[in-house]
Amino acid sequence: MTRILSRTHQAPPPESVLQQLRIPFVRRATLLRGDAEEEVFVIDIGLAGVFVERAQALENDEHLSIRFPWPGSERPFEARCRVAWWHPEGATLSSKDLPPGGGLQFVEMSEADGERLRTLLLEHCQREPRVRRFLRHWPAADRQGDDPTAG
Numbered sequence: 001m002t003r004i005l006s007r008t009h010q011a012p013p014p015e016s017v018l019q020q021l022r023i024p025f026v027r028r029a030t031l032l033r034g035d036a037e038e039e040v041f042v043i044d045i046g047l048a049g050v051f052v053e054r055a056q057a058l059e060n061d062e063h064l065s066i067r068f069p070w071p072g073s074e075r076p077f078e079a080r081c082r083v084a085w086w087h088p089e090g091a092t093l094s095s096k097d098l099p100p101g102g103g104l105q106f107v108e109m110s111e112a113d114g115e116r117l118r119t120l121l122l123e124h125c126q127r128e129p130r131v132r133r134f135l136r137h138w139p140a141a142d143r144q145g146d147d148p149t150a151g
Contacts, residue, residue: 012122022046023124029068042068043098047117049081049105051098058083058102066104070116077116079109 013021025045029052031038041053050066058064062083070077081104089100109117 013125018118018121018125019047021121021125022051023121023128025050025120027068029066032065032067033062040101042066043101045117045120047106047121049084049103051101051103053099053101055089055100057086057088060084060086063107064104071120073116077109077113079106079113081105082107 012018022044023046025042027042029040029042029050031040031052031054038054043051043053045051052066060083063080064083065078065080067076067078083102084105085103087098087101087103
C-alpha cells in the first residue's frame with residue numbers, strides 16, 4: 001500500500017499575531033517625499049508597515065509615500081506612511097540586527113493593496129510556521145526603542 005504524505009494544514013494565526021507579524025521582504029522601493037523621489041530598499045513588511053534601509057535620518061512623524069513592485073503583479077503596491085521610528089547606523093537593538101533606516105507605519109492604502117498584503121502574510125505563515133515576529137507593537141512603541149518590554 002502506498003502512503004501519501006501531505007503537509008499538515010496550518011490554521012492562520014490569530015489577528016493579534018497577524019497584526020504584529022513582520023516578514024522578510026527585500027526589494028527596491030521608491031520613497032515619495034513632496035516632489036522628490038528616492039530609491040531605498042525595503043527590508044521587511046507587516047500589516048502595520050515596512051522597514052526601509054536609508055543612511056540619512058528621516059524625521060519622526062514625517063509623512064511620505066512608498067511604492068514598490070508586488071510579486072506576481074504588474075501593479076505596484078502603494079501606501080501613504082508615517083515615520084514611526086528611526087534606527088541610526090551603529091545603534092544596537094535588543095531583538096535583531098538592522099541596517100540604518102526607519103520603520104514606516106502605513107496610514108493609508110487601497111483596499112486592494114491591504115488585501116494583497118494580508119494574503120502575502122498568510123501565505124508566508126503557511127510556508128514558515130515558525131515565522132519571525134518583531135516585538136515592536138505599532139504604533140504605541142514607536143518612542144520606546146526596539147523592545148517595549150525591556151527595562
